[in-house]
Amino acid sequence: MAEAHQAVAFQFTVTPDGIDLHLCHEALRQVYLSGLHSWKKRFVRFKNGVMTGVYPGSPAGFMIVVVSYMSYNKYKMLDPSLGLVAKLGQHIPISRYMSTDSQRIVGGVLVGTGLWVTIIMIMRNVLKSLLSWHGWMQSRHGSLTLSTRVWLFLVKLFSGRKPMLYSFQNSLPRLPVPSVKDTCRRYLESVRPLMNDEQFERMTALSKDFEKNLGPRLQWYLKLKSWWASNYVSDWWEEYIYLRGRGPIMVNSNYYAMDFLYVFPTSVQAARAGNAIHSIMLYRRKLDRAQIKPIYLLANKVPLCSAQWERMFNTSRIPGVETDTIQHMNESKHIAVYHKGRFFKVWMFYDGRLLLPREIEQQMERILADKSEPSPGEEKLAALTAGERTPWAKARDAHFSRGKNKLCLDAIEKAAFFVTLDDTEQRYDADNKVKSLDSYAKSLLHGKCYDRWFDKSFNIIIYKNGTMGLNAEHSWADAPIVGHLWEHVLSMDPKLGYTEEGHCHGKQHPNLPGPQRLQWDISAECQEVIESSLTVARALADDVDCHIIPFNEFGKGLIKSCRTSPDAFIQIALQLAHYRVRFCLTYEASMTRLFREGRTETVRSCTMETCDFVRAMVRDETERLRLLKVAAEKHQNMYRLAMTGEGIDRHLFCLYVVSKYLGEDSAFLKEVLSEPWRLSTSQTPLQQVELFDLVRHPELVSSGGGFGPVADDGYGVSYIILGDSLINFHISSKFSSPETVSRASLSDMLERFSRANFCTGSGELQNNSPPGQQRA
Template sequence: MVKPCSLVKPCHLVKPVSAGRLAGRYLSHQRGLPGLPVPPLQQTCQRYITALEPIVEADELKRTRSLLEEFQRAGGLGERLQRGLEKRAQGSENWLSDWWVQVAYLEYRMPVVVHSSPGLVLPRMDFTDQQGQIKFAAKLIAGVLDFKTMIDNETLPVEFLGGKPLCMNQYYEVLSSCRIPGLKRDSVVNHAKSPAPPKHITVVHNFQFFVLDVYHSDGSPLTADQLRVQLEKICRASAPAGARPLGILTTQHRDSWGKTYQLLMQDETNRASVSAIQRSIFTLCLDPARPQTSGDSYRSAAAVQMLHGGGSGGNSGNRWFDKTLQFIVGEDGTCGANYEHAPAEGPPIVALIDHVVEYTRKPEPERRHSASLPTPQKLHFNITAEVQRDIEEAERSMDTLAQDLDMRVMVFGHFGKNVPKSHKMSPDAFVQMALQLAYYRMYQHCCATYESASLRMFRRGRTDTIRSASSASAAFVKAFDGPRTQVCVRPAAPVPTPNTSRARPLCDDRSLCFPLVPSKTDCVMCFGPVVPNGYGVCYNPMDDHINFAVSSFNSCQDTDSARMARAVEAALLDMKTLLDQTPQAKL
């Protein structure tokens, strides 16, 4: 239980993927983690005002201060709400996490596609045909199962930071889980915790779904070679013969999908097939080859495939977007993942993918005889005329959304995190200030900015918000293009470091969402803007380059992803020039 705190010292928010790892069992440390404290009312209000200072006009700020004074008065609404939070904290493991999941995800009714679920683009793999696709996909499955063994045995190395363990709960929520649509609110079911945990994955090819058992009767996992044989069977059994793209229903507005889901589940065959998808460990999507492109154009097109599949004429129907984890393997070597955000934040997904990518690079183990393997089960659906109309409506809606999304992936190749580090600066802080500078140069004002940060130092911690737009950042960007004497450059103090997540912005004006998603793999995560007239920018700083994914909506005349990407590039180069011209401080 958590005691109310009279004073909270600001904690550094951490990026777990770079934390040290030590062997240890999940439950052995979980109970010892501290609960999330409730910040004092005065601190909460002060930080709210601080966040507003760089983005609202003086008269609005003055009015807000007056409202907060009334809110904080003795015996007022603020004190009553504060006592309610403190009481909730005393009776729960984490007073915030359940609310966060419900409000930020399960009650959020926009489609999970683009609006909520991130995509992740891996480096292009070295194959260009179905044989190579199947071989890589088989090793990918084996790599996930290898990671799953650590989860099942509770031997997944516990992440530590500063000698203190971080909450590992999210790692146990990723596999065998699925979002379930509802009429007003969705839910999440984790079948890994059931008495008979799933032993299969779902494979979707040419819009057709299959159950692939990935364990033998003795509990041992199939080898990569055995999985390859099974995937070949699936591809032979799923010729493109006009199968209806049932998976595109999962791209709908959640209320619409909830209604269609009820219709679909009235049929016994449909219930069994949908249940098999929902219970599966994860989904593997085998996509056809795409038109050939190269460079950033290829990466941008690949990001679209991971984020939403490209619309009804592409692969949006070759998905089940309610599954927590979908791996996507294209016949042309385009690979990545899409994950439904409710069960977990980015770090567990990235850690799993880093493990899988490393596993796929290992030499193939000795082959095992595969003659006795059963044929994978094809899932069947009975589609009524009403459900077919909903499929067609989902196709139209998905096409509209796909055409509206403006996605640009840029590899900034001039330098990477090595440059700010050489100047004793936080690479994340350096990039965040470049993003602020790029935006200010484009629009001549600052705006609400959301950068997510982990709360995993607390039991069942999810995420919190870093307001990167501050009075200090506003002063920096306004001074940058003026006389150089106005710009102070000095080594950064330790700063909060973020991971990926979603949230609504602080205000309704144009907003930015700028999460850092660090990974050992040279990949980039991508997502859509959180508001119609905003930007979503995700970045992964490597030693000598930085991967960026910039998104906006074409329907907003004021935003332009390509222009924003160019502005970010210019800002980074100009900031490096300034550093090169500034004597380094002696520490």
């Protein structure tokens, strides 16, 4: 109760002698510090907005231009305003109140400002034109042509100094719209290995008809949108692929990231939570101040779009009957924590500052020590976020739109992020690699189906034995954005460190108010909806087959020694592994963040060249080395096209959306978009290599992350290349499909990996990967 009284700023009582006012100075002090903190953040945001708005110029550049201009005109005895002030004086009586010198100063400032803005616009447009050139992607790894070197010099010259995270947003080019003819041609090329002659002839006829008749009309609207919108794909992609989906987002959309593979910093659950949460809040502070460095390609000179960082924190997906929405708050000072069926609101600031790791640990200890029971319906409440979206939307409107239930739900949805103090133990066990990692992956992907808030931008899961992981919602951003945060958290853990007893460094706070237990009033009717959603979620979770294994027989080092692309090599090996079933339409995620507000594009990895190589491997033909080289070159060219806006699938998707708006049916587009992706793949990029010295500390490797299968009869494959001798694979499928067995497929792939040692002693394969290549 003492903690509750501290939250009251003043109390008063009415007596015969008048009003007796009692002020709580500590509470008033906290109010003052909180307001001061908020105004500081507003000022920082305003300053960053100005700095970003004038980039690649700067306020210092403004002073230099204005002073230089006025000094030149003073030396030449010229009117710096070029007669502007005199002309204004004919209409506005400014000359009466200003001396001649004052008029010269004002005129000089006005004209100097105009000159400064003109210089900024010229630099910005020149930079945008330079960044629209992608010839540098043809350069082989480790060597740059003269034209690329000159281009890099010009990019650096027009890029300005000390850019912040969002500095390049106005200088990035717009995503181009490919021609209908080129997209149809590349589409037919991509499906040729998957169709017999009769099927291919039929699809070719549909394509030609679309290209001649409906396609140009749809393309006109798409071109119009590309001129008006910042990106002609991203808003429709977010709405129709993610937010309008009515199925569960657990497994089907959300993805996970794992802890260190071999290192276990502490077994104290609250301590691991203390360091992790503090690291995340430090990252958020850097993000609020735009102090995170932009992400670059090619010698840290080619910037990528940073728009997806904007909604990382204080964000939640809000269910709707027909479509969901994304709710983002500018600021949130608390987090939401779940433990053994109870929800808690934990403030992250006290005394006008961020809580220290030991103080956060103190708050987690209080939650772990709380023996209170969940209120009726509270324990499994989060199952609503794991089931179908429409029942959740209706339940939210009926049972959580007013009263204390609304306040409790707001505490979760407006939290910076969500934390689960899990009551199970997960960890990589060297004596039982397969079972331990499979259990760990399934726990992060879906848990108990009611102990993660799947609608939050991301959940941090801290297990009972100190292991941790992450589960992220997909609609607001793609995996590399969350991966950048996760790399920061993992790299900070050894720096913050722990005591010999496993606790965070520092001292507990004697006056720190405890966490606030959320009090729900969940009706019997709502509890029925919760149980119904939980039934759907459990059926989905029980059907997921996850298999993870660290592959260390060889890795990037050996593949590069044969002078070929590691990513192309792995993608071709995946086709080789999957061929024991059949060739299938294959999805590899590629980023399009070379363009403003770009997200992803699809690389259709199953090509004619890859199929030729796979058949040669199966038949043990002597030409397989040459065919591998041809297949790798083809894959890298497909990747370049996807990265530079010349992909297939996003263009066809947007054409389909336009056709629906116009009420036009296209047999070609309908068939294209109904084709299942039975093999969905993605590489998890290690973006901040400088944070992890894997040569000196090979134990600091992560297990990477993964996702569920996209098709009921398909596989979801994620892989992360770590150092020169380790590749971690995550494969998921469904038990209900007789055609998919994750463990058998991965074992087969690794066996083929080991047998297919094409590279040894060859020395003739070329690496055609674009410099600084990253994955979505």
